[in-house]
Amino acid sequence: MPIPHILIIEDDATLSDQVARLLEEKGFNTQQCLDGQKGLLSALQNSFDLILLDVLLPSLNGFSILNQIRRVKQTPIMMITACGAEQERIEGYRKGADDYLPKPFNFTEMMLRIEALLRRSQHPVERVTQSSQLQIGQLHLNRSKQQVFFADKSVELTPIQFRLLWVLLANQHEVMSKAFLYHSVLDRPFSRYDRSLDMHVSRVRKKLVEAGMSPERLLTMHGKGYQFT
Amino acid sequence: MKNTLFWRLCAFIAFGTVLLFWALSWLTNHTETSMSFIDADHQQQLLDYGKQAERILRYEGEASLASWLQDLQQKEDTWAAVVRSNITPFADSSLPNQYIERFQLGRSVEWKIHLYFEENPTMEIPFSDASSHLLIRLPQRMRPGAFLIYAKVFLQIALPLILLSILSFVLYQDVMTPLRRLENATNAFSEGKLDVRVSPYLSVRNDELTRLAATFDHMAERISKLIYNQRQLLADLSHELRTPLTRIDMAVDFVEQNINPKQALERLRSEASTMRNLVEDTLTLAWLNNESPRLNNDDFDLVELLDVICEDARFEYPDRRLTSVLPENVLITHSSQIALGQAIENIIRNALRHTPTESEVNVSFANCNNQYTLIVRDQGTGVPDEMLSDIFKPFFRVDKARSSDSRLAPTQNNHGFGLGLALAHRQIAAVGGTIKALNYYSEKGHRAGLQIIISIPH
Numbered sequence: 266m267p268i269p270h271i272l273i274i275e276d277d278a279t280l281s282d283q284v285a286r287l288l289e290e291k292g293f294n295t296q297q298c299l300d301g302q303k304g305l306l307s308a309l310q311n312s313f314d315l316i317l318l319d320v321l322l323p324s325l326n327g328f329s330i331l332n333q334i335r336r337v338k339q340t341p342i343m344m345i346t347a348c349g350a351e352q353e354r355i356e357g358y359r360k361g362a363d364d365y366l367p368k369p370f371n372f373t374e375m376m377l378r379i380e381a382l383l384r385r386s387q388h389p390v391e392r393v394t395q396s397s398q399l400q401i402g403q404l405h406l407n408r409s410k411q412q413v414f415f416a417d418k419s420v421e422l423t424p425i426q427f428r429l430l431w432v433l434l435a436n437q438h439e440v441m442s443k444a445f446l447y448h449s450v451l452d453r454p455f456s457r458y459d460r461s462l463d464m465h466v467s468r469v470r471k472k473l474v475e476a477g478m479s480p481e482r483l484l485t486m487h488g489k490g491y492q493f494t
Numbered sequence: 495m496k497n498t499l500f501w502r503l504c505a506f507i508a509f510g511t512v513l514l515f516w517a518l519s520w521l522t523n524h525t526e527t528s529m530s531f532i533d534a535d536h537q538q539q540l541l542d543y544g545k546q547a548e549r550i551l552r553y554e555g556e557a558s559l560a561s562w563l564q565d566l567q568q569k570e571d572t573w574a575a576v577v578r579s580n581i582t583p584f585a586d587s588s589l590p591n592q593y594i595e596r597f598q599l600g601r602s603v604e605w606k607i608h609l610y611f612e613e614n615p616t617m618e619i620p621f622s623d624a625s626s627h628l629l630i631r632l633p634q635r636m637r638p639g640a641f642l643i644y645a646k647v648f649l650q651i652a653l654p655l656i657l658l659s660i661l662s663f664v665l666y667q668d669v670m671t672p673l674r675r676l677e678n679a680t681n682a683f684s685e686g687k688l689d690v691r692v693s694p695y696l697s698v699r700n701d702e703l704t705r706l707a708a709t710f711d712h713m714a715e716r717i718s719k720l721i722y723n724q725r726q727l728l729a730d731l732s733h734e735l736r737t738p739l740t741r742i743d744m745a746v747d748f749v750e751q752n753i754n755p756k757q758a759l760e761r762l763r764s765e766a767s768t769m770r771n772l773v774e775d776t777l778t779l780a781w782l783n784n785e786s787p788r789l790n791n792d793d794f795d796l797v798e799l800l801d802v803i804c805e806d807a808r809f810e811y812p813d814r815r816l817t818s819v820l821p822e823n824v825l826i827t828h829s830s831q832i833a834l835g836q837a838i839e840n841i842i843r844n845a846l847r848h849t850p851t852e853s854e855v856n857v858s859f860a861n862c863n864n865q866y867t868l869i870v871r872d873q874g875t876g877v878p879d880e881m882l883s884d885i886f887k888p889f890f891r892v893d894k895a896r897s898s899d900s901r902l903a904p905t906q907n908n909h910g911f912g913l914g915l916a917l918a919h920r921q922i923a924a925v926g927g928t929i930k931a932l933n934y935y936s937e938k939g940h941r942a943g944l945q946i947i948i949s950i951p952h
Contacts, residue, residue: 369770370770458832458836464799464831
């Protein structure tokens with residue numbers, strides 16, 4: 266996999282440096298822009314895998330940068346907002362941001378979301394070409410028919426639940442972060458108090474356990490995500 | 495009654511104006527009529543001329559009368575004549591007596607004069623024999639109504655002008671007095687006097703303007719409360735941030751002096767996380783306070799949500815028992831899973847924190863009176879009854895409220911209520927529900943713990 270290239274448009278030099286340094290430590294290439302106008306130019310001129318975009322910027326506001334980039338490019342964009350006000354978050358999505366990260370945040374949180382976004386944007390083809398059947402132990406999934414069987418017993422799942430189980434199974438033994446699952450299954454960014462993913466997992470687990478599966482196979486990794494073993 | 499001001503204005507302007515013009519018209523007619531009569535002295539003068547003429551005719555003869563008439567005409571600058579009237583019907587016709595009695599050659603002196611005729615009328619003064627008459631064109635000096643033009647100007651222009659001006663002034667005062675009060679109040683409010691209200695000054699009225707005043711008062715009440723709460727929140731927040739900030743400074747010193755740096759770094763991370771949560775919760779609280787949003791976009795299963803929250807809470811507090819008695823599923827519509835989830839999570843976490851280890855927190859559910867009721871009971875120390883509603887205020891502390899030199903013996907788990915319950919209160923309000931806290935008591939009457947009762951509409 267090529268080294269992902271990340272553009273950071275953030276006017277706080279200290280924060281920008283810290284983020285860049287930590288990202289480089291994790292093996293990413295980064296480029297920093299402290300000013301909105303310049304940030305927009307480099308976003309349009311170069312090709313990036315991800316753009317971290319602050320909302321409050323000198324010379325050009327984050328939302329207008331987002332708008333102008335979106336007219337020509339579909340580069341994943343993560344907005345960084347300082348206000349935390351719901352209104353601003355909502356505005357961010359409407360204009361096509363892929364995720365938002367409210368300040369204050371910590372690096373772990375940021376990393377999880379960056380990985381989720383990159384993973385989603387780099388593997389869209391793979392998801393289509395994947396086989397339409399999955400068989401793990403007694404569990405059998407048929408994607409074209411949206412059917413799930415456990416030990417030949419049919420398990421009724423909603424399309425979202427099916428997609429969730431599919432992603433977990435396709436990445437068996439791997440902890441799937443909540444941020445990634447939100448993006449790939451629910452098609453929306455993760456926020457701290459959103460419980461819908463947990464509720465879907467709980468429902469899927471309940472149905473599978475009713476069909477006879479051991480509850481330990483669909484694990485909750487507290488503070489990390491979910492894992493199918 | 496609705497639109498009182500409208501009806502009052504209607505009464506004043508419509509009825510008042512119609513009444514005014516009717517009165518003016520009547521007054522004008524009346525004045526004109528009363529001014530049309532010949533002055534009493536002049537009437538007498540004319541009658542005297544008649545008597546004089548009759549006397550001269552009787553005692554001095556026609557020649558004298560002729561010269562007298564000549565003099566009279568000159569004196570009064572008019573014409574005068576004496577005539578004999580003798581109506582003789584012919585061609586075998588006859589006149590009723592009534593007509594003959596009333597027949598006149600000119601106007602009687604008591605009759606009113608038509609002032610709209612330029613020319614003066616001819617007056618008739620009958621002699622006592624009733625067949626001879628003195629006819630005289632009314633002398634100009636005796637013509638009545640010399641002041642009619644002034645009377646008309648006064649009645650038709652000046653008087654309505656004055657009366658309508660007075661009416662306007664009265665109406666203006668009636669409307670402007672409360673508006674001026676409102677203006678003064680608005681000025682005072684914008685200068686920072688947040689306790690100014692208008693309604694008490696308008697207690698005698700009850701109309702659209704009092705409604706406006708009430709609306710202003712309502713707005714002033716809400717804004718002043720918001721500002722007060724905001725100030726309080728800001729003060730509390732900066733106070734609450736002091737502790738983690740101090741700990742962070744200390745931890746940095748620890749790292750610098752290489753005293754147990756690993757633990758100090760962990761401390762740094764956890765204090766930063768405390769501050770992060772505090773700031774985020776404060777922003778959410780401010781948002782809920784300022785906008786009072788109605789969150790109603792989600793439909794979900796409450797039991798599923800509770801299961802997920804309880805599972806997390808059990809993981810977080812493995813040394814306390816969290817039990818729940820819940821039905822199979824409870825569908826909630828037009829609500830918000832995030833708001834309700836965060837609220838319940840905070841309440842359960844708060845209950846667990848105030849419950850000693852090995853003790854129990856119980857979550858139970860009931861469906862009655864058209865609403866779902868969720869009860870979270872802890873086995874903590876409860877809260878003094880008089881403070882049961884205060885615990886929903888941001889950063890409220892029971893110990894702080896009890897004594898000013900607080901935290902004399904702080905317990906390990908007593909973090910106060912922080913923002914959790916304050917947030918929960920507003921989040922549950924945002925989904926249309928209510929929340930209250932009650933102590934519950936053991937059989938011996940001891941306070942056995944606190945129960946938080948959440949009601950959610952169907």
